[in-house]
Amino acid sequence: MALVYLFGSAEAEVVGIASTAGNVGVQQVCENNLGLLELCGVTGIPVSRGADAPLAIPLRTAEDTHGPQGLGYAQLPSATASLTDHDAAQAWVDAAHARPGELIGLATGPLTNLALAVRAEPELPKLLRRLVIMGGSFDYRGNTTPVAEWNTSVDPESAAEVFAAWNGAEHLPIVLGLNITENIAMTPELLNRLAEAAGAPSRMMSVHDPRGTASTADNPVIRVLEDAMRFYFEFHHDQGEGYLAHLHDPLAAAVALDPDLVTCRAAPVDVELTGTLTRGMTIADWSGHWGRESNALVGVDVDAAAFFDHFIDRVATFARSVSRR
Structure with a gap:
């Protein structure tokens, strides 16, 4: 949904997709990204394979949350495009060097690839125009442990390295934690x-629908989004959170283009690795208390209604354009 939002945003030029292991294994994520491009008729965007596992611990995935393929009940077409011959970390570095000071980085999964990119190119924070991270939870509960959010929990070491890399940076990353993203609740009505x-x-x-009931939409993009969301609705319902879905990543995509959608507060941020x-x-x-300079702009408030107005307008317009091709 985040990628479709970007495809439907006239001011966005997607210059690359770095596939990140997390919700499912990285090879499945690669297939999903290539299949989505095929569905949407989008060409010319390189897709790179990321690391197979976190920096220091085994990979944990979330098929219970997002389905065996990471897309709920949705089915994507087979891709005709191929992956790049370089990995996702190198993709970050190459893109930043090719367009210094121009690119907005968007990280919506565990930060493994970005941490590896910063290891390879410590100047990356200076080369990016802006970075938006979906991850963490600030003065708010976790969704993986009582205090930890999923993306950060999957690879805490990478998150700690990324935050450390932005110490003293001119352009601080915007960090959207669960305290913000759980306000963006997709419902059947929306x-x-x-x-x-x-x-x-x-x-x-x-x-009350039978589990896995297929979308009846005749638009291929809407059908995929509805089939993906149904699984996510069912997961949240089973968790006792209601028949809804939190759109963590689409909010991050929207903020990458329009930071004014959220209110942020500067702070030093770090990740607990040993507790x-x-x-x-x-x-x-x-x-x-730490006596450190701020290294992040932490989201503390969001206009959910404004987000959904943007989201529905852009995704609907894009979906219509795909059905006419």
């Missing part, structure tokens, strides 16, 4: 509004 705006009305989903109960926790030192 998804139905999206389908209607795309000219592809579909039967509104209900918690018995708190490993993977992201900590913002609001009170200056």
Whole structure:
């Protein structure tokens, strides 16, 4: 959904996709990215394979949350494009060198690839125009442990390295934690509004539907998004959170283009790596106890209604354009 939002944004030029292991294994993520480009009829965007595992620990994945292929019930076409011959970390470095000071980096998974990129090119924070990270949780509960958010929990060492790399940087990364992204709740009503705006009305989903009921939308993009969301709705319902889905990554994509969608507060941020109960926790030192300079702009408030207005308008317009091809 984040990628489709970017494809539907006239001011966005996607110059590369770095596939990140996390929700599922990295090879499946590569296939998903290539398949989505095929579905959307988007060509010319290089897709690179990232690391197979985190920096220091085995990979944990989340098929229970996102389905065996990481896309819920959605089915994507087979891709005709291929992966790049270089890995995702090198893709970050090459793109930043090719367009210094121009690129906005967007990280919506574990930060393994970005940490490896910074190891290879310590000047990366100076080469990027802006960085937006979806990860962490600030003064808020976790969704993987009582205090840790999934992306950071999968590879805490990489997150700690990335935050350290931005110490003293001129342009601080915008960090969107669960305290912000869980305000962006997709519901059956909003998804139905999206389908209607795309000219592809579909039967509104209900918690009473049989599990895995397929979308009835005749637009291929809307159908994939609805089938993906249904699995995610069902997961949240089973967790006792309601028949809805938190759009963590689409918010990060929107903020990459328009930072004014969120209110941020500068702070030094670090990641707990050794705590018995708190490993993977992201900590913002609001009170200056550490005596460090700020290395992040932490999201503290968001206009959810404004986000959904942007999201529905752009994704619906793009979906209509795909159906006309």
